[in-house]
Amino acid sequence: xxxxxxxxxxxxxxxxxxxxxxxxxxxxxxxxxxxxxxxxxxxxxxxxxxxxxxxxxxxxxxxxxxxxxxxxxxxxxxxxxxxxxxxxxxxxxxxxxxxxxxxxxxxxxxxxxxxxxxxxxxxxxxxxxxxxxxxxxxxxxxxxxxxxxxxxxxxxxxxxxxxxxxxxxxxxxxxxxxxxxxxxxxxxxxxxxxxxxxxxxxxxxxxxxxxxxxxxxxxxxxxxxxxxxxxxxxxxxxxxxxxxxxxxxxxxxxxxxxxxxxxxxxxxxxxxxxxxxxxxxxxxxxxxxxxxxxxxxxxxxxxxxxxxxxxxxxxxxxxxxxxxxxxxxxxxxxxxxxxxxxxxx
Amino acid sequence: xxxxxxxxxxxxxxxxxxxxxxxxxxxxxxxxxxxxxxxxxxxxxxxxxxxxxxxxxxxxxxxxxxxxxxxxxxxxxxxxxxxxxxxxxxxxxxxxxxxxxxxxxxxxxxxxxxxxxxxxxxxxxxxxxxxxxxxxxxxxxxxxxxxxxxxxxxxxxxxxxxxxxxxxxxxxxxxxxxxxxxxxxxxxxxxxxxxxxxxxxxxxxxxxxxxxxxxxxxxxxxxxxxxxxxxxxxxxxxxxxxxxxxxxxxxxxxxxxxxxxxxxxxxxxxxxxxxxxxxxxxxxxxxxxxxxxxxxxxxxxxxxxxxxxxxxxxxxxxxxxxxxxxxxx
Numbered sequence: 001x002x003x004x005x006x007x008x009x010x011x012x013x014x015x016x017x018x019x020x021x022x023x024x025x026x027x028x029x030x031x032x033x034x035x036x037x038x039x040x041x042x043x044x045x046x047x048x049x050x051x052x053x054x055x056x057x058x059x060x061x062x063x064x065x066x067x068x069x070x071x072x073x074x075x076x077x078x079x080x081x082x083x084x085x086x087x088x089x090x091x092x093x094x095x096x097x098x099x100x101x102x103x104x105x106x107x108x109x110x111x112x113x114x115x116x117x118x119x120x121x122x123x124x125x126x127x128x129x130x131x132x133x134x135x136x137x138x139x140x141x142x143x144x145x146x147x148x149x150x151x152x153x154x155x156x157x158x159x160x161x162x163x164x165x166x167x168x169x170x171x172x173x174x175x176x177x178x179x180x181x182x183x184x185x186x187x188x189x190x191x192x193x194x195x196x197x198x199x200x201x202x203x204x205x206x207x208x209x210x211x212x213x214x215x216x217x218x219x220x221x222x223x224x225x226x227x228x229x230x231x232x233x234x235x236x237x238x239x240x241x242x243x244x245x246x247x248x249x250x251x252x253x254x255x256x257x258x259x260x261x262x263x264x265x266x267x268x269x270x271x272x273x274x275x276x277x278x279x280x281x282x283x284x285x286x287x288x289x290x291x292x293x294x295x296x297x298x299x300x301x302x303x304x305x306x307x308x309x310x311x312x313x314x315x316x317x318x319x320x321x322x323x324x325x326x327x328x329x330x331x332x333x334x335x336x337x338x339x340x341x342x343x344x345x
Numbered sequence: 346x347x348x349x350x351x352x353x354x355x356x357x358x359x360x361x362x363x364x365x366x367x368x369x370x371x372x373x374x375x376x377x378x379x380x381x382x383x384x385x386x387x388x389x390x391x392x393x394x395x396x397x398x399x400x401x402x403x404x405x406x407x408x409x410x411x412x413x414x415x416x417x418x419x420x421x422x423x424x425x426x427x428x429x430x431x432x433x434x435x436x437x438x439x440x441x442x443x444x445x446x447x448x449x450x451x452x453x454x455x456x457x458x459x460x461x462x463x464x465x466x467x468x469x470x471x472x473x474x475x476x477x478x479x480x481x482x483x484x485x486x487x488x489x490x491x492x493x494x495x496x497x498x499x500x501x502x503x504x505x506x507x508x509x510x511x512x513x514x515x516x517x518x519x520x521x522x523x524x525x526x527x528x529x530x531x532x533x534x535x536x537x538x539x540x541x542x543x544x545x546x547x548x549x550x551x552x553x554x555x556x557x558x559x560x561x562x563x564x565x566x567x568x569x570x571x572x573x574x575x576x577x578x579x580x581x582x583x584x585x586x587x588x589x590x591x592x593x594x595x596x597x598x599x600x601x602x603x604x605x606x607x608x609x610x611x612x613x614x615x616x617x618x619x620x621x622x623x624x625x626x627x628x629x630x631x632x633x634x635x636x637x638x639x640x641x642x643x644x645x646x647x648x649x650x651x652x653x654x655x656x657x658x659x660x661x662x663x664x665x666x667x668x669x670x671x672x673x674x
Contacts (some may be wrong), residue, residue: 071531155530179617209386211600214613221610236529239559239602243611266604272635280534282559283605284598286582291541291563294534 008106009113020060020198025053026090028080032303054252061228063220065245066307067238071253072300078200078234083107108256112142117190119203121183125175132171135159138193158189162219181212188219188280193277201333202234217244238281242266250274253302253310255278256330260337270339273311309342317343346417347374348550349518354411361494365621367393369574374465380544380551383562385571388618395522398563399439400428426467434465438511442523445503448495455491461513461593470565479511492673501532506542521630523604525560537564541568558601562586574621580656588668590651590658594674612673628661636662637670
């Protein structure tokens with residue numbers, strides 16, 4: 001059964017390798033509640049700038065990694081890309097249409113093309129529903145199928161796509177009868193049910209054991225290569241991102257500090273933050289001990305980020321009078337490799 | 346004689362459906378000042394082993410047999426009261442996963458560190474305070490902050506406070522169960538660097554329990570790989586990582602993403618860990634092992650010295666695996 005396509009985007013037939021999503025200066029600020037006495041003092045209302053001016057392009061059929069520590073705004077950005085939260089400002093051009101401007105009815109249709117895989121496979125599924133109901137739910141919500149029975153052919157097909165075969169064995173099971181890796185593959189199947197062209201995967205393997213992470217990651221890679229599904233892979237784990245992503249963006253305090261191919265980022269990183277992050281990722285090799293000095297301190301409070309370059313209080317290369325005054329912009333240092341730092345030659 | 350000798354330690358959880366064989370005949374040694382890494386998937390019994398050694402078992406957990414000797418003194422036969430007075434904190438202390446959340450939010454961090462000293466040792470308050478300040482300094486926290494409350498500290502700093510607390514009574518052994526799992530990579534590197542420096546300075550023995558092979562590779566001298574309540578491979582870190590001999594270890598080392606390696610497909614080990622209520626007969630890894638034959642399904646392999654390396658391996662077919670052969674290909 002093919003899924004009927006409703007068009008809300010100007011150009012749904014983006015070819016492999018062309019830009020499918022272009023984000024321009026995306027911002028998401030959350031108002032912060034003040035206490036009664038603090039509000040008496042007046043002054044501007046404090047805001048938490050979770051995502052603060054992010055621009056990037058994602059090409060069809062690629063896996064685009066977004067890497068950063070907790071609190072850097074990567075999950076907020078993921079949710080904003082799917083319009084699960086409304087952006088404060090900025091543009092998101094998906095398949096030739098600025099989806100920020102779409103109304104609620106059109107947004108619902110848009111969800112057929114953009115789906116999400118959540119972090120926790122134990123929490124993101126109703127324990128009382130069998131696999132057939134879990135996977136067919138998006139089809140029923142979008143009225144592609146009126147009930148579970150009508151959706152079954154499509155459910156069987158996506159279960160095959162995620163290599164849950166024989167399908168008959170899994171289709172009637174409940175979530176507790178599946179292992180963590182299988183559950184996460186069901187999450188991917190659910191995201192695939194509507195045949196979307198774009199999937200945001202927010203830490204899809206961080207809850208899984210190392211020995212089974214490969215199942216889900218390889219599945220994402222195959223879907224990208226063979227079916228041309230585009231993935232945005234949100235993670236804190238630079239090591240897995242390096243192996244499955246085509247391109248990686250590194251975020252720090254709501255901004256992208258460096259972007260490039262996985263190879264550029266890992267082997268020839270330009271930004272001091274990326275370099276520190278790579279140094280802090282331990283390698284499983286006892287001959288290569290790397291304990292030692294890393295960046296001092298922790299990510300500062302995003303309600304009041306440091307002036308100038310946001311990294312300057314922790315940066316080993318800090319130059320007074322430059323880094324703490326002027327905010328660096330992303331500049332291209334070689335085709336496709338951008339970084340935001342004053343000190344790169 | 347090793348400082349800590351664990352022999353055939355067996356610990357079961359009693360449940361309505363029978364015994365969960367969480368730790369089943371585990372033996373290892375810890376020399377003075379050395380670090381042993383204990384690795385395995387979730388549910389392999391590694392945390393149960395830590396709680397069994399420290400006698401912190403829940404009410405349905407029971408040590409069924411085996412011995413734990415510290416400097417030749419048997420610990421399993423001690424009563425709860427004796428163990429608490431003589432061993433826990435003073436000789437052996439622990440840092441648990443998410444231990445930072447165990448700090449009492451309404452007490453100052455300095456007082457919480459002093460509490461352990463005052464409860465276990467005969468010291469005056471002034472002495473305890475002096476030691477508390479030097480401990481804070483050692484774990485890299487400004488001693489001036491001892492008057493602050495836990496909410497004023499970040500996650501990594503709280504974890505370091507807990508480490509300082511574990512060191513309060515000058516123990517010989519520290520058991521750390523996933524000490525950095527809840528932390529960001531950058532903070533993890535800071536905490537582990539502080540811990541490693543302290544360990545060397547104080548000549549501490551450490552048992553580091555984690556699923557993160559990279560953390561063990563960076564800090565430990567010896568490694569034990571656990572699967573289904575048993576140790577399947579045990580030896581020096583270099584042997585285990587660079588020339589593993591057990592099929593499970595080979596799969597695990599290959600599955601662990603290495604940022605320094607060439608770009609490659611992420612590997613996985615098909616199947617899931619055994620149900621320890623009714624573990625598979627024979628070798629517990631046989632349902633997932635590409636090498637399993639009839640003998641593996643019937644007879645349990647013993648942990649013996651490898652035919653090719655210096656480590657100990659529990660596998661019937663170990664001698665048939667050539668060096669450098671990738672059995673998971």
